[in-house]
Amino acid sequence: MKATINDVAKLAGVSIKTVSRVINNEPGVRQNTIDKVTAAVTELNYQPNQSARSLAGNKSYVVGFVYDNPNAYYIIDMQHGILDACKKHHFELLIHPVDSKSDNLLNELKDMLRQSRVSGLVLTPPLSEMTEVTDMLTETGVKFVRVISGKNQTLSTPCVFIDDRTAAFNITKHLIEQGHNKIAFFSGEEVHHSTGERLAGYLDALKAHNLDSRDEWIFAGEYSFESGVENGKKLVELTDRPTAVFACNDEIAAGTLFAARLQGLDVPADLAIAGFEDNPFSRQTWPKLTTAAQPTKTIASQAAELLFKHLRLPAKKEQVIENCMFEPELVVRESTKP
Amino acid sequence: MKATINDVAKLAGVSIKTVSRVINNEPGVRQNTIDKVTAAVTELNYQPNQSARSLAGNKSYVVGFVYDNPNAYYIIDMQHGILDACKKHHFELLIHPVDSKSDNLLNELKDMLRQSRVSGLVLTPPLSEMTEVTDMLTETGVKFVRVISGKNQTLSTPCVFIDDRTAAFNITKHLIEQGHNKIAFFSGEEVHHSTGERLAGYLDALKAHNLDSRDEWIFAGEYSFESGVENGKKLVELTDRPTAVFACNDEIAAGTLFAARLQGLDVPADLAIAGFEDNPFSRQTWPKLTTAAQPTKTIASQAAELLFKHLRLPAKKEQVIENCMFEPELVVRESTKP
DNA sequence: AAATAGTTTGACAGCGTTGTCATTTGTTTG
DNA sequence: CAAACAAATGACAACGCTGTCAAACTATTT
Secondary structure, eight states, X not given: OOOOHHHHHHHHTSOHHHHHHHHTTOSOOOHHHHHHHHXXXXXXXXXXXXXXXXXXXXXXXXXXXXXXXXXXXXXXXXXXXXXXXHHHHTOEEEEEEOOTTOTTHHHHHHHHHHHHOOSEEEEOTTGGGOHHHHHHHHHHTOEEEEEEESOOOXXXXXXXXXXXXXXXXXHHHHHHHTTOOOEEEEOOOTTXXXXXXXXXXXXXXXXXXXXXXXXXXXXXOOSSHHHHHHHHHHHHHSSSOOSEEEESSHHHHHHHHHHHHHTTOOTTTTOEEEOSBOOGGGGTSSSOOBEEEOOHHHHXXXXXXXXXXXXXXXXXXXXXXXXXXXXXXXXXXXXGOO | OOOOHHHHHHHHTSOHHHHHHHHTXXXXXXXHHHHHHHHHHHHHTOOOOHHHHHHHHTOOOEEEEEEXXXXXXXHHHHHHHHHHHHHHHTOEEEXXXXXXXXXXXXXXXXXXXXXXXXXXXXXXXXXXXXXXXXXXXXXXXXXXXXXXXSOOOOOSSOEEEEOHHHHHHHHHHXXXXXXXXXXXXEOOOTXXXXXHHHHHXXXXXXXXXXXXOOGGGEEOOOSSHHHHHHHHHHHHHSSSOOSEEEESXXXXXXXXXXXXXXXXXXXXXXXXXXXXXXXXXXXXXXSOOBEEEOOHHHHHXXXXXXXXXXXXXXXXXSOOOOEEEEOOEEEOOGGGOO
């Protein structure tokens, strides 16, 4: 019924090993032979049996996406981006949500690696930024690519950098250009490097415009709607209240918006609010949110592509590690317009 | 390094076949032997090699989740619910987003089935409700479970039913009880059975309360924010305008909310709005949305469990098909409170 | 034309399981 | 207590592919 490599070999008049060579793009096959084999493959609509392939070759043709992130939009975009790359390279994708705060995280990951025979992993924040995790993976010998917050730099593992700092600088600059000189910063969790990077960008911009930063305008928090609500409430209690808020992501911004309404503040007249990430719902709030857009799906494909390159490399100590960087782009909407 | 079935057999003092029996819960092994083997398995931390298993047994230990749905929250919840069940049964999950409107849909699905050797599928609307798709799958012999909108009934394939009609009835009843007697209905896409079911429930409720339904109060649309905005704008142009809207899902409801603000209408004073699905953002709008909550993650686990049961069944023609049903639950929030 | 080196191909043994069927062990019965 | 049967276990050949290494070609040199 289903064609095997044997059928292809017979039809093409070569040995199964040669068919195997053609299928795996191994060198040292005459063009003429390649053509015969490919013809036979198409005629029989032959699909290699992945189980047999990985059993015999002790490889897996599966990559894993390990994540801990409550943001559904982000995860879906990441998944779809990785899937695109997987399709191109004939790999399969295994998704593996975890709890990064679990005490058992490392063991759980080890178990997963053991069971699921993935040949590589894509990691996103906060996991990609936790040294325990990356150390463990390096030790285990599993190859992985990380999406992390920061500027392009050479690390010993392949990375996709997100230049949050510059993007945050641009957002803050935009707020300043709208006439604001008292701007609050609503943080996300500190385990996310993005929080620190965005704060740095915010401070950079203040300094560049000779504005003072004030500690009481920098609010600790987390990447959630509720955190935005909470800090929004605190904000209005301040004497000499800031007239603008730079929220570390759109969820916080949405929460801040909610709090503003609770307090009877008009946005943007009484309080301008900017978010970060360009989640779909940043276009569905009233008013729509100014934010910094990052092309998550493209980032994901890039990360996966880096992983595939890395998987093909021999396991040498010394080698050039490929990286790439993305800079989220300012998107101005009604929540910060005068 | 990594333990094989041979190591376990040696340690337990039995043949590899017996170890295999124990691992697969096959009958006809003495309890005493089972214990010896399990002990050896734990001691060596043995994990069966999935590739070898599926090659030898010609089975796959992989289920697929095929979907076409732009709602990230829904998809993530489905994925995580299915994953929970998979973990329990030692299966892996393959995700496969498709475009249900593509001309090539059926071929694409066939290719995917051929390549990825899944042993079963979970389908959600609209795919689960497209007869071309289900027919093709039945023909191909792939087992699958569907999540569909409708009341519990016996079909030839296992299903998880969502009783949208009753839930829609309850929502409409709630609006009526708030004193509304002119209630508009904002539809989703008609390919989704849920649209028809929810409309039916809406009409049921009107009739039950002796209210007339009017054709111009039933708006065609789709499951999107934009559709809600558009129909919201149309709504206000009506003379004798409805005072309440039952939107087919939360996104439409959010759009309607947006349109209301555009028009300077207060929600709920001038216009009450109810949604459906209980997406997280239904709690993040202002005011928060009344909606019908469906336990997506539980639904997903149930669906996967049904699939696993079905996979174990021999491929007979005559057999009892297991089903189950969920009824979304009314959640009253500020968008409909007087 | 023979010798050499390089290139292309094939034979065959695994990879770690499960399926089949034969063998052993245990239990019941006349 | 042997015969007859059932229950538990094992030996061994697949499963479809890749890795290894030897064989068969081809091209180049002497």
